Amino acid sequence: MLSIQLCRRMAAVGAAITLAVATSGVAQAAIDPSPVAPDQFFTGLVNGAAGASRIEVICDGPIDLVPLGHPVAGQTIAAEPVMTGATSAAGVGFTGRAARALDVRLGIGTKGPVTLRFYHASAAIPATDLVPCSGSGTVTFAPNPNSANARSATVTVTFVSRAAMGRFTSLSQTSSE
Numbered sequence: 001m002l003s004i005q006l007c008r009r010m011a012a013v014g015a016a017i018t019l020a021v022a023t024s025g026v027a028q029a030a031i032d033p034s035p036v037a038p039d040q041f042f043t044g045l046v047n048g049a050a051g052a053s054r055i056e057v058i059c060d061g062p063i064d065l066v067p068l069g070h071p072v073a074g075q076t077i078a079a080e081p082v083m084t085g086a087t088s089a090a091g092v093g094f095t096g097r098a099a100r101a102l103d104v105r106l107g108i109g110t111k112g113p114v115t116l117r118f119y120h121a122s123a124a125i126p127a128t129d130l131v132p133c134s135g136s137g138t139v140t141f142a143p144n145p146n147s148a149n150a151r152s153a154t155v156t157v158t159f160v161s162r163a164a165m166g167r168f169t170s171l172s173q174t175s176s177e
Contacts, residue, residue, distance in 0.1 A: 033118035034081070036102055040095045041082040042119065044104070044141035044153045047075050051091055052156045055106070055125065059133035059161040068108070068130045072162060076122040077104050077114060079141055079153070096150025099143030106131065106139040106157070115144065133161040 036042070046053035059069035079102050082092050093102075103113035104123075108130055114123050131137070136158050143150040 031120045033121040035118055036079070036095060036100055036116065038095055038097050038099060041084075042079050042093050042095065042102070042141070042153055043082050043091060044093070044102075044139060044155045045076075045078045045080060046106075046125075046139050046155045046157055048078075050080075050155060052158075053139075054158045054160055055131065057131055057133050057159050057161050067133055069133045069161065070127050071106075071125045071129060071131055073124070073127045075125040077106070077116070077125055077139065077141075078122040079116050079119050081119050091154050091156075092151075093141055093143065093153030094149065094151040095143045096147035098145045098147040099150055101144045102141045102153075103144045104139060104141050106137070108132075113142070113144075116141075132159045134159055 043050045046055065055075060056072040057069040058072055082089075095102075100117065102116045104116060105113050106125065106129060111126075111128070114126065116123060136156060139155045139157055141153040141155075143152065
């Protein structure tokens with residue numbers, strides 16, 4: 001009898017391990033990039049979020065004296081296709097008849113747009129761009145080339161100074177002590 005119980009337990013453990021290995025591959029599977037093409041609805045992502053996001057900014061000095069700074073390195077922009085049904089939602093763009101790329105602009109001192117040619121492929125937010133140290137703004141994902149029926153997608157962002165984030169962190173630590 002002991003051997004039958006042992007066999008059942010081993011079978012249950014083996015099944016659990018097989019299930020864990022099989023599902024971990026599914027959870028970690030990457031979505032292959034697909035090309036931006038004409039007549040597609042899409043949405044923009046800033047740091048992985050659509051609709052509203054946050055961009056951390058390095059500002060040297062008090063925010064009221066230095067109103068502009070540079071985005072912290074390691075932040076990203078990307079685009080995703082939108083399936084039929086959510087195409088009239090705010091922030092959703094349309095590539096129009098001609099676009100095969102999306103030009104992304106986020107700052108006031110940008111040297112040019114970041115061009116995305118594939119969905120599901122992140123690009124770095126240029127750390128050389130100038131953006132506000134605080135407040136809100138809009139990141140625009142514009143179809144390129146443009147056409148009469150093309151529509152840009154937008155993501156509302158909040159610019160947060162890394163110095164201000166440090167003050168908030170130290171204040172919250174002080175108040176919790």
